[in-house]
Amino acid sequence: MVGVLKRIEGAQGETRTGSLIGWTFSVEPRGEGFAMVYRPPFSAFVDEVRAGPGDSWVGSSLLDGREFGRFRMRRIEGHRKCQASEEENMADQEGLRQKLADYVEYVHALEQNVLLQLDSLILNTSDQELSAMFRHHKEETRRQQKRLRERRVALGRRMGLSAASKDLAAIAFAQVKGVGDVLRADKAVQNARDAFVTEHTEIAAYELLERLAQRAGDPETVRVARESRAEEEAMAARISENWDSFLDLTLREQGLLPHSS
Numbered sequence: 001m002v003g004v005l006k007r008i009e010g011a012q013g014e015t016r017t018g019s020l021i022g023w024t025f026s027v028e029p030r031g032e033g034f035a036m037v038y039r040p041p042f043s044a045f046v047d048e049v050r051a052g053p054g055d056s057w058v059g060s061s062l063l064d065g066r067e068f069g070r071f072r073m074r075r076i077e078g079h080r081k082c083q084a085s086e087e088e089n090m091a092d093q094e095g096l097r098q099k100l101a102d103y104v105e106y107v108h109a110l111e112q113n114v115l116l117q118l119d120s121l122i123l124n125t126s127d128q129e130l131s132a133m134f135r136h137h138k139e140e141t142r143r144q145q146k147r148l149r150e151r152r153v154a155l156g157r158r159m160g161l162s163a164a165s166k167d168l169a170a171i172a173f174a175q176v177k178g179v180g181d182v183l184r185a186d187k188a189v190q191n192a193r194d195a196f197v198t199e200h201t202e203i204a205a206y207e208l209l210e211r212l213a214q215r216a217g218d219p220e221t222v223r224v225a226r227e228s229r230a231e232e233e234a235m236a237a238r239i240s241e242n243w244d245s246f247l248d249l250t251l252r253e254q255g256l257l258p259h260s261s
Contacts (some may be wrong), residue, residue, distance in 0.1 A: 006036070006047075006073060015047075033057075049073070096216040101155040103212055104221065107205045108148040114198060115141055121191050127249050130188075130242060134195070137235045144228045151221050188253060192239055192246035199236035203229055 005016045013036065014022035025036040025047070033050030037043070044064050052058035052072060061069040118138040125131040206229035213221035251257035 004071070005076075008036075047071075093217070096212070097155065097218070100209075100212050100216045100218060100221060101152065101157050103209050104148055104151050104155060105157060107202075107209055108145060108152065110202065110205055111141055111145045111148065114202065115145075117194065117198060121195060124187060124191060125249075126253070127188075127245065130245060130249070133238055133242070137231075140231045140235070144231065147224045147228065151224055154220065155218075186250045186254075188246050188249040192243065196236060196239045199232050199239065202232040203236065206232060 007013050007016070007022075008027060011027045012024065013027060014024045015036075015038075016022040023038055023042050023045075025038045028035050028037055030048060031050070033048065036047040036049065038045045038047075046062045046065075047059050048062060049057050049059040055075060057073040059071045059073060060067050061071065115138065118134050118141065121134045122131055122138065125134060206225045210222050210225035210229065213219075213225060248257055
């Protein structure tokens, strides 16, 4: 059967001879091989195929169950390369998915540290309006964690965080915390500065998570990252709008500004 080309993709394919219109068929398991069952108006034809020597396949052409011809098939080099390319793409996609799961774990661990920081900020902020701002963001952070947990499960990760994710998040948080240490005596201002820097660390983390999710083809993680980043940006803006309030609070606590009546 010189000049005959069979193209198979999954459970379907076609047989072509030169430039003639192809005969389409479905692929079904049969015995130790498979059968190519042609579709109407050629449904009386069936090719039964089994593995042959080397990289070949041996087939029999049947008409109403009776053999009228035999053939041997070999994979065309270009198709082998195409299959290899597809396998490489699948491997690359799986690699991106695993990297995405790592990023989700890291951001989740970072948010755990942020919750601890918010607890400290709420406890050490005497101004009720400013404290309420931190309490509101604590609830947002809890919702962010919930969304991240759901994405971790969807990406095939267990509920517990990996040690590497915890360590990286702890290092990032410690670096953020260290920025405000020079203002240790000015508690209210230090708290605001720590929180402001933390928000931008989270914004960067969600920005990167969104971009990686786009490359990995995960629209749900893209949505989660985008939604959480918007909340962090809003919180950073609220802190920025209250610099004078934090400074006034620090000055009042040190007796450098009269307490409001």
